[in-house]
Amino acid sequence: MLSTKQKEALGPLFPIADSVRRFYLRIKYAGNNVYCPCCGSRFKSFAPFGAKRRNNAWCPKCQSLERHRLLWLYLEKKTDLYTTPLKVLHIAPETTFFHFLNNKTNIEYCPVDIYPNLYPDGTKYFNLLEPDAPDASFDVIICNHVFQYIEEDERAMRNTYNLLKPGGWGIMQVPIDKSKQETYEDKTITTEAEREKAFGLKEHVRFYGLDYADKLRKAGFTVKVDDYTAEFSDAENYQYGFWKGDAVYYCTKPPR
Ligand SMILES: [Zn+2]
Structure with missing residues (x-):
């Protein structure tokens, strides 16, 4: 706030x-x-x-936002994250999830970021453009609100795909401008003020459009754009404080 x-x-x-x-x-x-x-x-x-x-x-208690609450339920109801033994890479680990996942006994939890000091203690340095981990290292990768900060986002997506084990899955959320079919990117926009105006935040380098899923597919992922909020009534959407229509980008890597 x-x-x-x-x-x-x-x-x-x-x-x-x-x-x-x-x-x-x-x-x-x-x-x-x-x-x-x-x-x-x-x-x-x-x-x-x-x-x-x-x-x-x-949320005044845990500081969750709409997207955190949606993802929390999605992970619980639609995935095996909370029950199956899994090695999980969590890039830019949201505080809301960090402590819960860090304490889950079924998970080998790897919270990382290029700026680990911005995240809870225990977060390790990790550069998605030069990952310090072998290919096919993780069963699950959670990478939310990361790619819009990275100039070489295609390379970052490819590396994320490579880090995932065959048969693994990931969640890769970014802000999407649903009024635009194509991602808006202009490399001549470089000042903080211009970027804030064009891309929403001074650190962002683009504003993804509805072609975001295609970018993930180009990196190798099979992508399901899942409007989970549609499974809830209007009253339930309000009760959970969801952002109606906020889709979950559920990405998988085919088994070998
Ligand atoms: Zn809360």
Whole structure:
């Protein structure tokens, strides 16, 4: 909820200020209308989030957003992640999932990122463009909101595919502009201000369109674009605080 600049201004006081603020918000949003599957909490509604203050978005307890709650249920109901022995590479590990997956006894959990200090303790350095792991090392790869930061995204997708074992699967979410068929990318846009305007955030280097699944297929994946929210009623979509129509990109690698 706070900007990076605000966090930096608070310095060492940030964790204290943040926990006080979240305590206040848990009281402000006390109620029973919505349910967060990530932390098992109920609230009157989820709190607003983002520059446009989207309603019913942010969990005051575990900080999950719409996409985290959707994925949490998807992983539980549609995959074997929570039950089968699996070696899992988690790139840019979301805090919401990190602690849960790290404690799962069926999982050999490998949380990584090129900037590990931005993630929970235990996250290791890993460069997706020069991966320090042999091909076919992982049963599952979770790589959410990563490719839009990488200039050489095709190479990163290919490497991700190579790291997956035959018969393995992955989740590869990115922000998608559904009004555009083709991904918007312009290498002459280089300043932070221009990138924020064109691609949504100053660190992003493109805005994917509906051709995103084809890019994953080009890397080798078999892709199922699964609109999981369609399996829920409007009332349930509200109760879970989903973003209706937010599809899950479920990617598989054929068995040998
Ligand atoms: Zn929560």
